[in-house]
Amino acid sequence: MVEGAFADAEPLTEPIDAQAVGPVMCDDFEAGLKPVRLAEHGLNIPYGMVWSMEAVTVIGGGLGGLAAAITAAEAGASVTLHEAHRTLGGRWRSTPVRKKAANPSSNPAAYRAHEGPHVIYRDGPTWTWLKERRLLGVTCRVPLSAVARFRFWHEGRLLRTPPIGFLRALRISRRRDVPVDQSFRDWASKLVGEEAADMGASASGVGVFHPDPGSLSAAFIAERLARVFAIPPQASYRQGSWGAMFDEIGAYARSLGVTIELGSRVSSIGTGITIVATELESARALLHDDSLAWPSGRTALLDLGLTLDRRDVFVVSDLDTAGWLENFTMPDPTIAPAGEYLVQMHMPIDSAASKADGVARLEAIADQALPGWRERTTHRLESLANARTGAVDLPGTSWRDRPAIDRGDGVYLVGDRVAAPGLLSEVSLNSGVRAAQLAVV
Numbered sequence: 170m171v172e173g174a175f176a177d178a179e180p181l182t183e184p185i186d187a188q189a190v191g192p193v194m195c196d197d198f199e200a201g202l203k204p205v206r207l208a209e210h211g212l213n214i215p216y217g218m219v220w221s222m223e224a225v226t227v228i229g230g231g232l233g234g235l236a237a238a239i240t241a242a243e244a245g246a247s248v249t250l251h252e253a254h255r256t257l258g259g260r261w262r263s264t265p266v267r268k269k270a271a272n273p274s275s276n277p278a279a280y281r282a283h284e285g286p287h288v289i290y291r292d293g294p295t296w297t298w299l300k301e302r303r304l305l306g307v308t309c310r311v312p313l314s315a316v317a318r319f320r321f322w323h324e325g326r327l328l329r330t331p332p333i334g335f336l337r338a339l340r341i342s343r344r345r346d347v348p349v350d351q352s353f354r355d356w357a358s359k360l361v362g363e364e365a366a367d368m369g370a371s372a373s374g375v376g377v378f379h380p381d382p383g384s385l386s387a388a389f390i391a392e393r394l395a396r397v398f399a400i401p402p403q404a405s406y407r408q409g410s411w412g413a414m415f416d417e418i419g420a421y422a423r424s425l426g427v428t429i430e431l432g433s434r435v436s437s438i439g440t441g442i443t444i445v446a447t448e449l450e451s452a453r454a455l456l457h458d459d460s461l462a463w464p465s466g467r468t469a470l471l472d473l474g475l476t477l478d479r480r481d482v483f484v485v486s487d488l489d490t491a492g493w494l495e496n497f498t499m500p501d502p503t504i505a506p507a508g509e510y511l512v513q514m515h516m517p518i519d520s521a522a523s524k525a526d527g528v529a530r531l532e533a534i535a536d537q538a539l540p541g542w543r544e545r546t547t548h549r550l551e552s553l554a555n556a557r558t559g560a561v562d563l564p565g566t567s568w569r570d571r572p573a574i575d576r577g578d579g580v581y582l583v584g585d586r587v588a589a590p591g592l593l594s595e596v597s598l599n600s601g602v603r604a605a606q607l608a609v610v
């Protein structure tokens with residue numbers, strides 16, 4: 170079955186590097202900036218060199234589960250993937266506007282939003298992994314006209330140019346010797362002063378979704394700050410939203426022989442090799458293992474569909490409270506009706522604050538960034554993402570301290586809060602690839 174299906178798959182044209190069969194936890198993997206093929210991009214299963222006849226069950230059809238299923242199938246395993254929903258993609262699904270839109274006559278499918286701002290960074294493993302398999306589709310970069318509309322929110326007002334303190338915090342975040350065991354605030358304050366340290370920490374918010382990023386490990390925050398504010402910008406957008414890409418990832422998996430069972434919620438683990446690629450809370454229940462825990466973020470989300478106003482900004486990076494506003498129509502005009510913008514915002518909040526508190530702070534930013542937005546609103550959606558934005562590492566911890574991928578007895582754990590490096594969902598991808606390697610090699 171696998172060989173027949175494999176014949177349909179795109180042949181690999183790159184030469185196979187025999188040296189590539191080596192330890193996966195290499196420096197590149199640790200840096201979290203590359204996937205785990207050592208030959209060029211780090212993935213450590215050269216196609217065709219390692220042939221496994223294992224049967225593998227994958228639970229969860231998000232990015233992590235699909236990366237695991239594809240990696241195992243590329244190595245020859247017979248794979249069945251179960252996904253509880255009717256569509257693949259997990260938290261990368263696109264969310265068409267709800268019928269409760271402010272303007273109910275607007276077409277509910279007119280906006281292609283994600284659950285909050287979702288970009289793939291070109292300097293990371295997800296981009297490379299998808300590109301290698303020609304699964305990226307048509308992607309969009311930030312247009313130059315939008316770059317000029319980037320703003321910073323500082324002390325309650327919008328700034329066109331970044332405060333010098335923020336730039337100083339950004340500069341030190343690129344150092345290689347950032348400590349794991351100190352908080353970003355403690356470490357950076359000694360180098361650039363407390364105010365600058367706080368601005369740097371808040372600016373990392375778009376990659377962290379935590380209300381107090383300065384309290385987290387310095388190494389964790391510095392890596393995110395440096396990547397989010399890389400020059401040139403590395404953020405990328407998929408034309409028509411990322412959700413559509415998962416149909417193609419699913420088709421590619423099927424072409425490798427993966428059986429995908431949609432609408433199939435697994436309630437207990439059977440015998441045989443099993444890769445659990447669900448949210449950590451679901452994995453805890455499935456594996457009856459209360460040790461499966463790791464801190465994450467909590468953030469209020471506000472989506473707005475707006476009629477176009479040429480004064481609108483592209484991005485607001487909130488240097489006071491780690492929020493973010495982004496106009497996703499500027500890089501990709503296909504995701505909103507002609508003449509409208511889709512703006513997505515998020516504001517991290519602590520457990521004492523409500524969604525309404527976060528939304529109120531976002532509205533204060535919108536008042537300056539999107540003049541007259543209340544009168545221009547065609548769509549509005551508020552939500553709360555609790556423990557859905559990936560791992561955060563406290564001082565003294567790094568990705569190595571998170572729940573291990575190998576759970577013993579042929580069970581492996583995949584997700585964005587497990588022991589793998591990377592930014593946000595790159596952790597899911599890296600852990601998916603690694604789990605499959607451990608399972609089938």
Ligand SMILES: Cc1cc2nc3c(=O)[nH]c(=O)nc-3n(C[C@H](O)[C@H](O)[C@H](O)COP(=O)(O)OP(=O)(O)OC[C@H]3O[C@@H](n4cnc5c(N)ncnc54)[C@H](O)[C@@H]3O)c2cc1C
Nearest residue numbers: 229231232233253259260285287288435447585593594597
């Ligand atoms: C607001 C917000 C913004 C984000 N922005 C970004 C960003 O810009 N860039 C980025 O890289 N990441 C971003 N992320 C993080 C990213 O969405 C996640 O890290 C990623 O989607 C996790 O993928 P996953 O496969 O590990 O889990 P999921 O996507 O959650 O997939 C798990 C799947 O398992 C299924 N499942 C659960 N239980 C069962 C069961 N018992 N049986 C069968 N199936 C089951 C679920 O239905 C789900 O489809 C963001 C997240 C949020 C919430």
